[in-house]
Amino acid sequence: MEIVVCVKHVPETTEVELKIDKSGKNIEKSGLVFDINEWDDYAVEEAIRIKERNGGNVTVVTVGDEGVDSTLRKCLAKGADKAIRITDKRINYSDPFIVAKILSRAIKQISFDLVLTGAQSSDDGYSFIGPALAELLDIPHVTLAKKIGFKDKHALVNRELEGGLEEVVEVELPALITIQTGINEPRYVSIMGIKKAMKKEIKVYSIDDLGLSDLDVGIENSWIHISELSIPPVERKAEFITGSPEEIVSKIIEIIKSRGLI
Amino acid sequence: MDIFVLAEHRRGEIREITFEMLTKGREIVEKNGSRLSTIILGKNIRKSAEILARYADRVLVIDDDRFEFFNSDLYQQALSKIIREMKPILTLIGHTSYGVDLAPSLAVSLNTPLVTDCLDVDLLDGRLTAVRQMYGGKINARVHLKKSEGYIATIRQGVITAREENLKGEVVELPPPSIAETVKKRFIDYVLPKIGEVDISSADILVAIGRGIKDQSNISIAEELAKTLGGVLACSRPIVDKGWLPPERQVGSSGKTVKPKLYLAMGISGAFQHIIGMKNSQLIIAINKDPNAPIFNVAHYGVVEDLFKIVPLLIGKIKEVKKKGS
Numbered sequence: 403m404e405i406v407v408c409v410k411h412v413p414e415t416t417e418v419e420l421k422i423d424k425s426g427k428n429i430e431k432s433g434l435v436f437d438i439n440e441w442d443d444y445a446v447e448e449a450i451r452i453k454e455r456n457g458g459n460v461t462v463v464t465v466g467d468e469g470v471d472s473t474l475r476k477c478l479a480k481g482a483d484k485a486i487r488i489t490d491k492r493i494n495y496s497d498p499f500i501v502a503k504i505l506s507r508a509i510k511q512i513s514f515d516l517v518l519t520g521a522q523s524s525d526d527g528y529s530f531i532g533p534a535l536a537e538l539l540d541i542p543h544v545t546l547a548k549k550i551g552f553k554d555k556h557a558l559v560n561r562e563l564e565g566g567l568e569e570v571v572e573v574e575l576p577a578l579i580t581i582q583t584g585i586n587e588p589r590y591v592s593i594m595g596i597k598k599a600m601k602k603e604i605k606v607y608s609i610d611d612l613g614l615s616d617l618d619v620g621i622e623n624s625w626i627h628i629s630e631l632s633i634p635p636v637e638r639k640a641e642f643i644t645g646s647p648e649e650i651v652s653k654i655i656e657i658i659k660s661r662g663l664i
Numbered sequence: 665m666d667i668f669v670l671a672e673h674r675r676g677e678i679r680e681i682t683f684e685m686l687t688k689g690r691e692i693v694e695k696n697g698s699r700l701s702t703i704i705l706g707k708n709i710r711k712s713a714e715i716l717a718r719y720a721d722r723v724l725v726i727d728d729d730r731f732e733f734f735n736s737d738l739y740q741q742a743l744s745k746i747i748r749e750m751k752p753i754l755t756l757i758g759h760t761s762y763g764v765d766l767a768p769s770l771a772v773s774l775n776t777p778l779v780t781d782c783l784d785v786d787l788l789d790g791r792l793t794a795v796r797q798m799y800g801g802k803i804n805a806r807v808h809l810k811k812s813e814g815y816i817a818t819i820r821q822g823v824i825t826a827r828e829e830n831l832k833g834e835v836v837e838l839p840p841p842s843i844a845e846t847v848k849k850r851f852i853d854y855v856l857p858k859i860g861e862v863d864i865s866s867a868d869i870l871v872a873i874g875r876g877i878k879d880q881s882n883i884s885i886a887e888e889l890a891k892t893l894g895g896v897l898a899c900s901r902p903i904v905d906k907g908w909l910p911p912e913r914q915v916g917s918s919g920k921t922v923k924p925k926l927y928l929a930m931g932i933s934g935a936f937q938h939i940i941g942m943k944n945s946q947l948i949i950a951i952n953k954d955p956n957a958p959i960f961n962v963a964h965y966g967v968v969e970d971l972f973k974i975v976p977l978l979i980g981k982i983k984e985v986k987k988k989g990s
């Protein structure tokens with residue numbers, strides 16, 4: 403089975419104080435550590451497992467600058483066979499619709515049975531690119547997969563609904579499936595894998611290579627324009643309990659005692 | 665000029681997001697004098713259509729066996745035809761498991777600008793503006809969309825407070841749409857969540873852990889704290905994804921909704937999918953070493969500290985207090 407996985411290189415921001423840059427439309431990226439988007443890590447793992455069971459190839463594709471190669475190398479080290487990066491200054495400030503368009507052009511050049519993306523990116527969080535890309539590729543899609551099986555020319559997918567409910571959906575291949583966390587347990591990179599990955603090539607394309615031009619990309623052609631970023635207003639500002647750990651603990655006990663909870 | 669709201673329903677029930685979107689739709693309609701329509705697709709949905717008529721000026725109904733279960737493929741075929749013909753200025757869809765499956769491909773097929781996961785939307789001079797979040801809720805983005813004759817937006821659940829209405833909207837049956845012979849996707853069945861050993865939604869005290877617990881071996885101290893407090897252990901999604909706790913312990917949109925007397929959140933950042941499941945708890949105390957963690961926006965009390973410094977002391981102190989009390 404020929405599988406394409408779309409991966410995004412994203413900043414790790416859960417424990418960092420984010421600052422908005424001078425333009426007001428971006429966060430300050432300097433000093434942030436980047437890694438593969440969490441959902442995409444599960445998608446790559448799923449692709450490699452399908453390949454290990456059924457044979458075939460896994461190609462990872464990304465839209466980004468040179469900086470994203472560490473994520474591509476990681477995927478190659480885990481067992482992906484090929485990597486493609488689309489890099490072009492003209493893509494800057496493009497919205498996810500444009501990114502989907504670029505990905506679709508790159509993927510159309512490959513023969514594939516299955517395309518996987520993450521259910522969402524942890525930075526932008528649009529949950530847009532998967533199904534949009536499927537439409538551009540003119541193939542069916544299933545989102546939020548928690549389990550994937552194959553039967554003849556079909557995939558059987560358990561997709562996640564709300565509240566722990568799932569639904570089973572049958573989809574004809576080729577198809578695009580977006581991957582939800584928890585579908586598998588992503589492997590770690592092995593030393594052997596890293597060595598092997600060094601020999602694998604990362605193919606780099608510009609938008610011209612994909613038959614696109616200025617008229618297709620960039621902010622003017624994007625659907626979404628960011629007007630301004632801000633720090634979210636607080637709904638119910640917590641009263642902070644401060645002091646030494648001992649003092650903090652005493653105050654917590656006071657609060658829960660006053661509510662009759664101990 | 666119409667504003668459309670796509671009604672979401674499952675297993676015979678209209679989902680709350682529908683009423684939240686109708687409330688937002690009404691707000692926009694009141695400002696710009698347009699008409700609020702809601703579309704419902706399904707099988708035997710007359711009753712639902714009547715309920716919706718209390719909230720919308722017009723209910724567009726497609727009652728057809730083929731829509732018995734949600735299928736974004738079929739929905740897209742039907743909706744793209746309706747939207748092309750009726751040209752609503754704005755179509756609202758829930759940012760739910762159904763909506764995220766449908767909206768992006770629908771928008772691309774119509775070439776209609778879409779913005780997803782919105783906390784708020786508005787039409788200013790015929791142009792869609794929206795507020796959405798990035799970086800797990802740490803940043804708000806105000807966006808505007810490219811000029812267009814129509815827009816689509818998906819709306820985050822549980823942000824808008826749905827208003828009760830008592831209108832008498834017109835119910836319009838639409839003819840069953842023609843659908844391509846070869847449907848590439850088929851609903852097979854639901855899989856119900858397994859009934860677990862504990863029901864976290866009935867506990868008075870929940871000690872909830874997130875990725876900040878770092879390692880499976882640390883779960884035992886959280887468990888001890890829960891036991892000492894006479895409470896139950898709950899968690900955020902990554903803990904279940906890793907297989908450290910069973911799914912029935914998960915709080916959030918894809919887990920359980922809880923309203924305990926005390927929710928002690930430790931090492932949980934406060935992504936909206938988590939918050940939506942616990943924000944109505946009577947008392948929320950959050951321990952997180954990041955002072956900017958979004959969890960502090962819904963907590964009553966916050967502690968910016970390493971949870972591993974607090975938890976052992978807390979266990980000791982509660983035991984002490986309990987001893988004295990008895």
Ligand SMILES: Cc1cc2nc3c(=O)[nH]c(=O)nc-3n(C[C@H](O)[C@H](O)[C@H](O)COP(=O)(O)OP(=O)(O)OC[C@H]3O[C@@H](n4cnc5c(N)ncnc54)[C@H](O)[C@@H]3O)c2cc1C
Nearest residue numbers: 874875876900901916917918919931932933935938953971
């Ligand atoms: C469709 C969908 C459905 C989802 N459903 C759910 C759901 O039902 N429930 C859910 O929870 N999530 C859900 N999620 C995932 C959600 O988006 C977040 O990824 C998740 O909630 C993050 O969990 P977390 O806060 O434990 O981890 P993180 O976001 O990684 O946060 C860990 C926190 O721990 C803190 N920390 C680290 N070390 C320490 C320490 N020593 N002491 C104190 N604090 C520390 C960090 O500062 C950080 O804030 C869903 C996502 C999607 C796309």
Ligand SMILES: Nc1ncnc2c1ncn2[C@@H]1O[C@H](COP(=O)(O)O)[C@@H](O)[C@H]1O
Nearest residue numbers: 408464465519520522523528529530531
């Ligand atoms: N720049 C990118 N390059 C490759 N894939 C991407 C890119 N951005 C997003 N994706 C894919 O699209 C998924 C959903 O992203 P989003 O629509 O931004 O939430 C991600 O999990 C990736 O699989």
